[in-house]
Amino acid sequence: MRIVRSVEDIRAAVYEARGRGATVGLVPTMGAFHAGHLSLMQAARAAHDLVVVSLFVNPTQFGPNEDLAAYPRDEQRDARLAEQAGVDILFAPSAADMYPDGFATTVHVAGLTDVMCGAARPGHFDGVATVVAKLFGVVAPDAAYFGQKDAQQLLVIRRMVRDLDIPVRVVSCPIVREDDGLAMSSRNAYLDAASRQRATALHRALAAAADAVAHGTTDADAVLGTARAVLDAAGIDPEYLDLHSLDDLTAQEAVAPVALLAVAARVGAARLIDNMVLEAP
Numbered sequence: 001m002r003i004v005r006s007v008e009d010i011r012a013a014v015y016e017a018r019g020r021g022a023t024v025g026l027v028p029t030m031g032a033f034h035a036g037h038l039s040l041m042q043a044a045r046a047a048h049d050l051v052v053v054s055l056f057v058n059p060t061q062f063g064p065n066e067d068l069a070a071y072p073r074d075e076q077r078d079a080r081l082a083e084q085a086g087v088d089i090l091f092a093p094s095a096a097d098m099y100p101d102g103f104a105t106t107v108h109v110a111g112l113t114d115v116m117c118g119a120a121r122p123g124h125f126d127g128v129a130t131v132v133a134k135l136f137g138v139v140a141p142d143a144a145y146f147g148q149k150d151a152q153q154l155l156v157i158r159r160m161v162r163d164l165d166i167p168v169r170v171v172s173c174p175i176v177r178e179d180d181g182l183a184m185s186s187r188n189a190y191l192d193a194a195s196r197q198r199a200t201a202l203h204r205a206l207a208a209a210a211d212a213v214a215h216g217t218t219d220a221d222a223v224l225g226t227a228r229a230v231l232d233a234a235g236i237d238p239e240y241l242d243l244h245s246l247d248d249l250t251a252q253e254a255v256a257p258v259a260l261l262a263v264a265a266r267v268g269a270a271r272l273i274d275n276m277v278l279e280a281p
């Protein structure tokens, strides 16, 4: 596996591979790899000749009071794991490479970014959309792999690709969970033992709601009440806990017949998110 740091070098590497007829898969990440990241790399590996993983803790998607400085970073470990996953190139640029002096462009996806994490983290999705647009421009992959864990991010990227006619296929990969259901996240590293235990309530809340829906409850208040009771019992007051339409994230009054149940909550030192697609029987 090669580690490439500059935009110029990654372009040259992809150009050379394309000359050999290679197809290219890209997995954008912020590092601190866990099995969720590795599942994206494996999906890309199975489908492409050249697999590029970007590792960039993108400063523009962090708010002023967020965890940019504390975000876990261990490039050596990440490089080892990526290599074991069969990745060809780890693209790890510096912030100065990505945002040289005079950088002035922002990609804003309207509407979709007003709710959920967009409401709680102003500017976050502008940072995400802009850096992903740049990565698509730099790597020009055939397909890019994203986790359903970040369901809103996935929709934002899909909409950006559609609106800007970016010739990249966006592939969604399922949420990878710990044995006790907690969605894997780099931010789980912030949890002390007690918080780590409480954090399982997020998945338990989603699962309880899914169970209620499977048994015929479809009204949003009832479904959300079921989930909220589980969070309450764990002493978790969610930042949001909502039912949304799967395609444009508008609020749903009922699971009719499908809806996205999404939650964000601060648990100990971590802000965690999780979601589940609910389907009425």
Ligand code: AMP
Pocket (backbone or CB within 6 Å): 028, 029, 030, 031, 035, 036, 037, 039, 040, 145, 146, 147, 148, 149, 150, 173, 174, 175, 176, 177, 183, 184, 185, 186
């Ligand atoms: P991050 O490094 O947190 O920006 O995540 C990079 C990519 O990995 C994003 O597309 C995430 O949605 C995806 N990802 C993160 N956690 C998981 C998970 N538990 N299961 C599946 N994909 C994930």
